[in-house]
Amino acid sequence: MAKILVLYYSAYGHIETMAQAIAEGARGAGAQVDIKRVPELVPEEVARRSHYKLDQAAPIAKVEELADYDAIVIGTGTRFGRMSSQMANFLDQAGGLWARGALHGKVGSAFVSTATQHGGQETTLFSIITNLLHFGMVVVGLDYGHAGQMRLDEVTGGSPYGSTTIAGGDGSRQPSENELEGARYQGRVVAETAQRLIR
Template sequence: MAKVLILYHSAYGHVETLAKAVAEGARSAGAEVDIKRVPETVPEELARKSGFKLDQEAPVAVIGDLENYDAIIVGGGTRFGRMSSQLATFLDQAGGLWMRGALHGKVGGAFTSTGTQHGGQEVTLFSIITNLLHFGMTIVGLNYGFQGQMRLDEVTGGSPYGATTIAGGDGSRQPSENELEGARYQGRTIAEVAIKLHG
């Protein structure tokens, strides 16, 4: 059985919701799945004032966790067209794993959330994917088998590079069922590839 890690940072809960959907998809393929979050680097008082969602149930990951999985699916919100500093700070600490080639051949993927439709979703996915490629991982996106990413009857996230959601400028929009289904599809697809490669 393949082991899959869903690793994420979520300031306001949108990425946390996507992470749970990605995990559902991976479990549906028969994988063993853990959801963990990266440490929050914003001081707690400032995070509270900023409305961060601080009651997230996922345990906090440590760098050493990463080599224990066959697949790692990384999610985080967009910050000016790139991954959040919290997520970048965590991945920046993985130099020892990179030096040892500890993540070579593992399966990877990315998912994200932005405030607006054109707020940098694809660029953010690529900023995550770039890190995973440097670690020697095999990348699996959200292929067009998930037709929901092509819908024109509603505003929706999703791209061939990974599952996404649109939070709205004030963060009030929650992931739609279509976006959650895209996250489940990507999680299932990545788990299926990991099972074929490592199962």
């Protein structure tokens, strides 16, 4: 059974919801899944003032744990078109794992959220995917088996590079059913791919 980590950073809860959908899809394919988040770096006072969602159930991940998984799916809200500093800070501590090749051949995958439709979904996905490739991971995107990414009848996230959601300028939009379906699909494909690659 493939062991999968869904690792995320979410200030306002959109990526937290997407992480749960990724996990649901992976579990449906028979994988054992942990959902964990990276530490917050913003001072608590600032986070409170900025209305961050502070009641997130997922435990905080430790960098060394990354080596324990067959697949790691990484999600974050965008910051100026690239991954959040919280996620980058966590990954920057994985130099030891990188040096040992501890993540070589494992499956890596990415999902993101932006405020606006064209606010950097693909560039943010690629900022994560770049990192995954440096770790020597095999990248799984969101193939067109999730046909919902081609919909034009409604505003929707989703791209071949990974599942996405659009939070809206004020954060009031929540992940749509189509976006959650994409996340579940991605979780399933990650699990199936990891299962095939287990050595």
